[in-house]
Amino acid sequence: MCILSTKKTSIKLPNTLTKILKLLQEKGAKPILVGGCVRDHFLNLEIKDYDIEVFHIEDFETLTKYLEQFGKVKLVGKSYGVLKLSVDKQEYDFALPRVEKKIAKGHKGFEVISNSYLSFKEAAIRRDFTINALGYDFINEEILDPFGGLEDLENKTLRHIDDNSFIEDPLRVYRAVQFASRFDFTLDEKSFDLCKKMVSNNDLEELANERIFEELKKLFLKSTKPSVGFELLKELGILKYYPELKALIGCEQEPEYHPEGDVWIHTLMCLDEMAKIKTNxxxxxxxxxxxxxxxxxxxxxxxxxxxxxxxxxxxxxxxxxxxxxxxxxxxxxxxxxxxxxxxxxxxxxxxxxxxxxxxxxxxxxxxxxxxxxxxxxxxxxxxxxxxxxxxxxxxxxxxxxxxxxxxxxxxxxxxKAIVMGKDLITLGFTPGVLFKEILDYAFDLQLDEDLPKDLIIEKIKEKYIKG
Structure with a gap:
């Protein structure tokens, strides 16, 4: 993996997005690409999702007016204020910079304050990991890296940004697992300790099942070595929530057939093999x-x-x-x-x-x-x-x-059965207990003796029609 060392760089963007960013600049705004699209550029991965934070703009109404010149705009994630623009079979997410404060349990329990005049660093501190807090200033072709994300990408390290903001959403523990697995990164020691503390404090118990499922889904579908994530689940103590997985650890197997070790080791090896042969x-x-x-x-x-x-x-x-x-x-x-x-x-x-x-x-x-x-x-x-x-x-x-x-x-x-109920009715049978018995008999003849339909009908007549 080669990470550019300079903060001056150019990210190739779709033509429509380029036009949008130039218009926003002309209107006095400062659009910054953020999050996964910047990270994936440096990981040499295909960029599928584009997220843009728009600084120096008055409000959502003004931003919406500009975006509607290019396609259909809808407000999603109402509490967070994200505008989704659909154009040329591509969707782009636009948002104003914001700060978040935890006020209640659950992923909706945040007070969100949008402020387009925050600095990029002030807006990025709410993010989970340094590699997800990178920004790309398209106009100046400059990478914004307030927390050392480029160095962590180079070192294949997953490091959280801020203790206080990180613990506000326990899902970030599962996100640590899936990112480490997807990119084969090592979780930073302090980040590991913080995640483990959150598990020990039972912070994960407030998470909705569907949010956990989505993280495991990303782990499976985007990892080349899913075993990395599951080993991390074990090390962090998360298996206490999944006794079915925990029971595999130490369950011995016959060495003749499983020289690799216990069922846990075998299962992790199987996951990695599945990643090689999946259907896409x-x-x-x-x-x-x-x-x-x-x-x-x-x-x-x-x-x-x-x-x-x-x-x-x-x-x-x-x-x-x-x-x-x-x-x-x-x-x-x-x-x-x-x-x-x-x-x-x-x-x-x-x-x-x-x-x-x-x-x-x-x-x-x-x-x-x-x-x-x-x-x-x-x-x-x-x-x-x-x-x-x-x-x-x-x-x-x-x-x-x-x-x-x-x-x-x-x-x-x-x-598929070649003798159907309508065939039995034609023979004079009426639906009932015997009806099902005859259909089962016919299907057995089809499967076991590979008989054609006309011979099966003859066999039915011989067995069930007297005289």
């Missing part, structure tokens, strides 16, 4: 990361030594209950949870089918329970997330199942 579809990847995080939650419930071997029989099915318990602490999204659970329950199936060279019908029945393409990714991360020597078998097993599923056309969903 945001929803799918979120499902995959949570599935691999939870895939061995059942092991602490059943691990025992039998004949000198460490075993965890049925851990995949036993993991469902703690997985639900864990996920419900973070989200109310029932579809997300429902999509994760079968990946946990059947994460061993690809290897089991491969080792037994299972039949087509076994693959079809598996496809009725779980998305095989997604399951293969979970299984692959599980296999690669260990220090075994022969990892070629990981890819062999997955390729075998993927090829089978593709041939059978059940990669993402199970086979």
């Amino acid at each position: 579809d945001e929803y799918k990847d979120l499902v995959l990361f949570f599935a691999i995080l939870c895939h061995d939650f059942g092991k602490p419930l059943c691990t025992k030594v039998i004949d000198g071997k460490i075993t965890s029989h049925k851990h995949e099915s036993l993991g469902i209950e703690p997985t639900v318990s864990f996920l419900e602490k973070l989200t109310n999204d029932k579809k997300l949870i429902a999509d994760i659970l079968p990946l946990v329950k059947y994460h061993l199936s690809p290897f089991q089918l491969y080792l037994h060279n299972s039949s087509d019908k076994a693959v079809k029945r598996l496809a009725l329970k779980v998305d095989i393409e997604m399951l293969c990714l979970v299984c692959l991360a599980d296999c690669l997330g260990r220090t075994i020597e022969d990892k070629c078998k990981c890819h062999e097993a997955i390729s075998w199942l993927k090829n089978k599923a593709s041939q059978l056309e059940v990669t993402n969903s199970g086979p």
